[in-house]
Amino acid sequence: MLVDIPQPRLTTAHAGPLFPVEEVILSHVNKIEAWFRNQWIMSSPPIMTSVDLRHAGYKLAPVDTNLFPAGFNNLNPDFMPMCVQAVQSILGCKCASILLIPESHTRNLFYQQSLAVLRDIFIKAGYNVRLGSLDETVTEAFEITTEKGDVLCIEPLVRRGNRVGLADYDPCLVLLNNDLSAGVPPILQNLQQRIEPLTQLGWASRLKSNHFEFYNQVVTEFAQLIDLDPWLINPLFSVEDEIDFMQQMGVERVAEAVHQLLLRIETQYRLYDIEKKPFVVMKADNGTYGMSVMTIRDANTVLQLNRKQRTGMATTKGRQKVSRVILQEGVYSAETTQDGAVAEPVVYMLGQFVVGGFYRVHQERGVDENLNAPGMHFEPLAFAKACNIPSSNRECVDPLNRFYAYGVIARLAAMAASREIIALDA
């Protein structure tokens, strides 16, 4: 391939012995793949998923699973053929024309680029793709030229009966890349067309805690299969509801829950001789975009939030009020670059296929901090290798082996999401 993306900067991806979780995963590749093959028959995967992972060395776990991913522009362009192949094998034959509904903040330069790549994947796979905006102020088609020179034509949506489309376009498939944080707009309700992902998976109704409940289930089954302590791939969590950060309502309950969670983590750390200080990440249970997220190292912090912190926690994307939080075991990042910046892997899937990923690399954040937060500038570092092929030598430390392990954990998260979907149907 002509694009050569060196990764000399990452100290962990290419060095040191395999970590125990990786070792267990790599010694059971066939078992794992056979298990996945069977699982995907029972519950089909979301059409696209990105999974934020944290890799502490002793532990490798997903911390967020996004069904409306942006960031496709951060993937290695060499993986475009895999993305196209994946789309061709998941979409089936009945679909020929796609209406892609993006986020409304199409002025975001990074999002524009992601959208261009996402659109191109489907175009190159041989589908007609046009873009329709949920933004009601869009009344005429307009063009955006991305920084890389791609032209995106965004058009107003048109509803005809129980179908949605554009003025001269009646698509078979509506592809949502808008996370519907503000709810399902009427124009997308009661559609006759196939819509992916389902609108109920938008962040107005989806809960992170629900996802991680299903992830618990999935991990329990998977861990049994390969004889692994599930904690090693699963962050502990709990949920608190009826919170009002502005009114200081319920914060004592949150503080107590944080305290309990820290104790549970401490127990695990003792079990594994981990000499680190446990921490918790508090997130809006329906939050996204890295908004309303806080690292908490001490339960008392929750009682002493300043006005800025309380405001930060109180609303999330689309000005949705936060009244419910998920308290999630914080997972340290052992992935750092040679100059000490923290790196966090993000894995991308199309259907059941892991098609690539990248590292969020941040110079100024600590190993216990969230690298995806508004206003944060991370450097994306595309995975140079694929995530679906273990190395021929499964005992060596090799980016292929590490990325394969990432891909396995990401698939578990996608499987949890697929069970969310089944539960919606039921």
Next chain:
Amino acid sequence: MLVDIPQPRLTTAHAGPLFPVEEVILSHVNKIEAWFRNQWIMSSPPIMTSVDLRHAGYKLAPVDTNLFPAGFNNLNPDFMPMCVQAVQSILGCKCASILLIPESHTRNLFYQQSLAVLRDIFIKAGYNVRLGSLDETVTEAFEITTEKGDVLCIEPLVRRGNRVGLADYDPCLVLLNNDLSAGVPPILQNLQQRIEPLTQLGWASRLKSNHFEFYNQVVTEFAQLIDLDPWLINPLFSVEDEIDFMQQMGVERVAEAVHQLLLRIETQYRLYDIEKKPFVVMKADNGTYGMSVMTIRDANTVLQLNRKQRTGMATTKGRQKVSRVILQEGVYSAETTQDGAVAEPVVYMLGQFVVGGFYRVHQERGVDENLNAPGMHFEPLAFAKACNIPSSNRECVDPLNRFYAYGVIARLAAMAASREIIALDA
């Protein structure tokens, strides 16, 4: 990707305007992909296919379709992830263990390497793979170390009831990479197991002319779809049976048929103002391995074959006697390297997915000669880019666009093979 395979040597892949066939194909990508999606539902593709193409500029056509391909070692190693993904999406969930049956000439160093790559594709996809030999002299397991250091363990086959396996291995799937030129051995007859490809597709019973009959059908439908003269992607051919080259039986008939075919080609050349001398390639109708192949520029040549030429035509691989020949329109190769060597593309598919290809490059052969012949040494030149994604600019000359066109023609050939399979079932 870290492996960078430059292709500066090819003059045609990256230069000049798009040829008419390419232009038509690239202006109908969505129509073509939708058509393929529907077709693959009606007739599922062979598990693996390699297609020899000839690209004359004015014409781009398959000249041979192999269902037991070697040469996997010639593919760009960067495409391994695509191969793995393809295998995972075609094999289905019911299969976990594979018995791979290679050719018996495992001493051939190139074949060893191809076999190692083929095996690794399935291993990396998460299947158990072991190798069993049809060679009856193999009574004990033995190891081969390829030039690249891969170890292949070849074991004797064991038949138990109506299942075939190894001493301690009962596979779900028997994967044939042996073209069964000498017939279907009893150990593979009446198996209960799934076997791919079907043994009837071995060269003891398969006929090239039958394949090209189906290719005719496929091309007729396809050419209508995109309004293309089918001749531009289809080599004319005829068949002569009951020939004995050693006894000079039937050679007059062959000469006459060659004469007729040359006339038909000439008519086409006149239609397209092609100022080239028509030629015909005579091949054993059930031949393979580039054996029993001759370029014929003048019908009289057939009457004047010398002893060596007659012997060459009289038997093919596995000492099978040739009594039936296919006379195929010769397609000039416009693909040459900067130093004038002739290049011939070979495209590889796993199921319906085009996973890569390479050029056979030969310094000493002419543009009207077969580059795949025994004793011939061609230089493989891996395609640096994928064959499944047209370029964003479909009007430019770009390796992606050229390779995409190759992929389309290869898929038509694979579809012809899938119709051969349906006909076997019927």
